[in-house]
Amino acid sequence: MTENPPPAGTPVLELRGVNKSFGPVHVLNDVDFAASAGEVTSLVGDNGAGKSTLVKCIGGIYPIDSGSYFFRGQRVSVSQPRDAAGLGIEIVYQDLALCDNLDIVQNMFLGRERRGRFGGLDEARMEKQAGETLAGLSVRTVKSLRQRVSSLSGGQRQTVAIAKAVLWNSSLVILDEPTAALGVAQTEQVLQLVRRLADRGLAVILISHNMNDVMKVSDRIVALYLGRVAADVRAKDVTVSDVVQMITTGSAPGAAAPVNGAATVEAPADASVVVAKGGAA
Amino acid sequence: MSLTKVETPAGPEPVAPAAGEKAAEPVGGPGLLDYGRDYVDRIRGGDMGALPAVLGLIALCVAFAILRSRFVSAINFANLFTQGAAVTVIAMGLVFVLLLGEIDLSAGFASGVCAAVMATLTAEHGQSWFVSVLAGIGTGVVIGLVLGFLVARVGIPSFVVTLAAFLAFQGAVLLIIGNGGNISIRDKTLVAISNKNLPPYGGWILFAVVVLGYGASQLQRSVGRRRGGLSADPLPVVAIRTGALAVLCGLAVYALNLERSRTAIVSLKGVPIVVPIILVLVVVWTNVLNRTSYGRHVYAVGGNAEAARRAGINVAAIRISCFVICSSMAAVGGIIAASRATSVDPNAGGSNTLLYAVGAAVIGGTSLFGGKGRIIDAVLGGAVVAVIDNGMGLMGYSAGVKFVVTGCVLALAASVDALSRKRAASTGRL
Numbered sequence: 001m002t003e004n005p006p007p008a009g010t011p012v013l014e015l016r017g018v019n020k021s022f023g024p025v026h027v028l029n030d031v032d033f034a035a036s037a038g039e040v041t042s043l044v045g046d047n048g049a050g051k052s053t054l055v056k057c058i059g060g061i062y063p064i065d066s067g068s069y070f071f072r073g074q075r076v077s078v079s080q081p082r083d084a085a086g087l088g089i090e091i092v093y094q095d096l097a098l099c100d101n102l103d104i105v106q107n108m109f110l111g112r113e114r115r116g117r118f119g120g121l122d123e124a125r126m127e128k129q130a131g132e133t134l135a136g137l138s139v140r141t142v143k144s145l146r147q148r149v150s151s152l153s154g155g156q157r158q159t160v161a162i163a164k165a166v167l168w169n170s171s172l173v174i175l176d177e178p179t180a181a182l183g184v185a186q187t188e189q190v191l192q193l194v195r196r197l198a199d200r201g202l203a204v205i206l207i208s209h210n211m212n213d214v215m216k217v218s219d220r221i222v223a224l225y226l227g228r229v230a231a232d233v234r235a236k237d238v239t240v241s242d243v244v245q246m247i248t249t250g251s252a253p254g255a256a257a258p259v260n261g262a263a264t265v266e267a268p269a270d271a272s273v274v275v276a277k278g279g280a281a
Numbered sequence: 282m283s284l285t286k287v288e289t290p291a292g293p294e295p296v297a298p299a300a301g302e303k304a305a306e307p308v309g310g311p312g313l314l315d316y317g318r319d320y321v322d323r324i325r326g327g328d329m330g331a332l333p334a335v336l337g338l339i340a341l342c343v344a345f346a347i348l349r350s351r352f353v354s355a356i357n358f359a360n361l362f363t364q365g366a367a368v369t370v371i372a373m374g375l376v377f378v379l380l381l382g383e384i385d386l387s388a389g390f391a392s393g394v395c396a397a398v399m400a401t402l403t404a405e406h407g408q409s410w411f412v413s414v415l416a417g418i419g420t421g422v423v424i425g426l427v428l429g430f431l432v433a434r435v436g437i438p439s440f441v442v443t444l445a446a447f448l449a450f451q452g453a454v455l456l457i458i459g460n461g462g463n464i465s466i467r468d469k470t471l472v473a474i475s476n477k478n479l480p481p482y483g484g485w486i487l488f489a490v491v492v493l494g495y496g497a498s499q500l501q502r503s504v505g506r507r508r509g510g511l512s513a514d515p516l517p518v519v520a521i522r523t524g525a526l527a528v529l530c531g532l533a534v535y536a537l538n539l540e541r542s543r544t545a546i547v548s549l550k551g552v553p554i555v556v557p558i559i560l561v562l563v564v565v566w567t568n569v570l571n572r573t574s575y576g577r578h579v580y581a582v583g584g585n586a587e588a589a590r591r592a593g594i595n596v597a598a599i600r601i602s603c604f605v606i607c608s609s610m611a612a613v614g615g616i617i618a619a620s621r622a623t624s625v626d627p628n629a630g631g632s633n634t635l636l637y638a639v640g641a642a643v644i645g646g647t648s649l650f651g652g653k654g655r656i657i658d659a660v661l662g663g664a665v666v667a668v669i670d671n672g673m674g675l676m677g678y679s680a681g682v683k684f685v686v687t688g689c690v691l692a693l694a695a696s697v698d699a700l701s702r703k704r705a706a707s708t709g710r711l
Binding site: 101127 | 505
């Protein structure tokens with residue numbers, strides 16, 4: 001899974017001791033979280049574990065109550081979405097946030113159009129750049145860049161949404177359930193894309209309920225349980241059932257959980273474990 | 282659920298087709314045949330564009346020409362332009378509001394208020410035509426700001442806001458003019474807007490500017506894209522389009538330059554002055570919508586306001602600006618209507634004005650659901666409305682029959698809009 005991670009190990013994003021409450025409800029409790037360049041960090045947990053809240057704190061949608069936020073080793077203050085965007089953090093939301101009535105290029109450059117002479121739009125340059133970005137991600141499934149987004153399949157839309165996030169030289173991309181509504185082949189296509197993002201040196205955070213997806217692309221898995229970090233393990237060290245246990249009981253996998261330790265379990269991707277709870281919700 | 286990797290693509294789309302596939306697409310773009318096939322595909326998929334309006338216009342013209350030979354006379358042809366101008370201009374403004382998926386029911390009476398302001402200034406306060414027109418349009422801007430603020434910031438549905446404004450503006454016109462009053466316009470420039478014509482050579486200069494300008498912009502776009510290695514419209518298509526425009530405009534200018542005076546004392550010929558006014562507005566607003574990021578953002582807000590917000594677009598500002606454009610275009614429409622009547626009465630902008638304008642935009646192909654529409658739609662739809670109104674007048678039908686028929690045409694156009702949208706959704710085009 002972790003074939004040549006470029007400058008792996010450098011945490012692009014690091015949160016320490018983050019707390020967040022909504023009134024009396026303590027949603028995040030001393031959460032430590034890090035995402036490194038060249039790695040896919042999966043964030044798993046049952047509904048209500050605090051995944052979305054954590055992501056919204058990272059994205060500046062919710063300000064954190066206490067704790068510290070480090071970006072590339074520098075302590076920063078992120079209190080609104082613009083701050084996060086300024087740092088190069090892009091969030092690809094579950095509901096995609098694409099405009100159906102616009103084409104692929106128009107969507108990718110929405111809000112950040114390139115201008116040409118006389119302040120008009122530089123369509124040719126945008127189309128070329130969009131094409132290059134998609135080609136750089138080895139996306140070959142879209143027929144024309146001038147197709148309206150409404151004519152794309154779910155997988156293609158997700159691809160466009162991800163490519164849009166990559167276009168701006170972002171350093172951290174957060175994907176919220178990117179495969180939730182996709183078929184088998186499309187899921188595979190999006191997962192390959194997720195892997196490619198990390199291989200290009202970006203830090204990727206993947207939120208998913210699907211254990212297959214998580215095991216397939218992750219380098220690290222962070223499990224949240226009732227607002228606390230229940231486990232932070234390397235993906236190759238655990239099996240699907242370990243992860244399910246982390247999610248459902250909040251306990252770190254018994255013997256096989258030395259964080260950053262030596263591999264004890266070989267090739268988890270081959271295990272054919274039936275996950276009943278993983279797909280819930 | 283097994284963890285085995287899916288290696289072979291099973292879905293309708295290939296995961297990674299052969300690398301050579303991209304090269305299979307010719308660099309020069311699709312040929313003439315491909316272009317035609319694409320067009321047919323688009324229409325079948327529910328993306329009809331201006332086709333219903335153009336077909337409707339042709340059918341109506343043929344029908345009226347057969348029923349009343351007077352319909353094809355030079356004088357009637359010129360009348361169509363002056364009769365349809367005000368509604369067309371108001372419809373252009375409405376396109377902006379409709380693109381957002383909103384509606385402005387007050388545009389008709391807003392045009393009345395602005396015309397009344399202009400008429401009062403010029404007739405009763407002795408201001409020059411320039412100051413009066415500016416004040417009229419300024420009134421439109423203020424009206425748009427208020428409507429836009431109530432919709433975008435306060436959050437009242439545009440239907441309710443503009444329905445309230447509809448009543449209020451009707452009252453405002455009455456207050457400005459006085460019950461039963463009538464302000465007549467005597468300023469030569471203001472009267473000329475809807476009642477004078479360009480000299481015949483002026484018509485041909487206009488023709489040359491329009492055809493050459495259109496051809497040049499199309500050619501520049503096609504060549505520029507080809508040079509950048511992008512797919513472009515084939516040159517024959519560009520030539521055919523420009524040629525068709527040249528033939529149509531040439532015939533129109535020729536017909537408008539015919540003598541249409543019935544007496545030998547005064548000569549009446551040439552392109553009505555409202556024609557260049559409308560052309561300038563079409564070119565300006567089309568460029569704003571298609572070639573600026575502002576226009577792009579208008580479409581984005583109409584398509585998916587949440588996506589637009591997340592892309593960093595100031596959605597409220599876009600909404601307000603569209604209402605401002607709509608109301609100021611209504612002001613221009615009101616001024617054109619006042620010029621045609623050479624007076625402003627308490628019913629200015631009332632009765633069928635608004636319905637005709639909304640009808641024009643929708644008949645032309647602007648969607649009531651937002652996100653889809655063009656400025657030229659307003660012109661095509663305005664032409665359809667003008668032909669119906671004019672033709673039925675020639676047939677001697679009463680105003681009642683005209684209203685019923687226009688109402689039915691609007692309902693028909695809205696049905697075409699809704700059905701093509703349904704069809705587009707089922708074929709995945711929207």
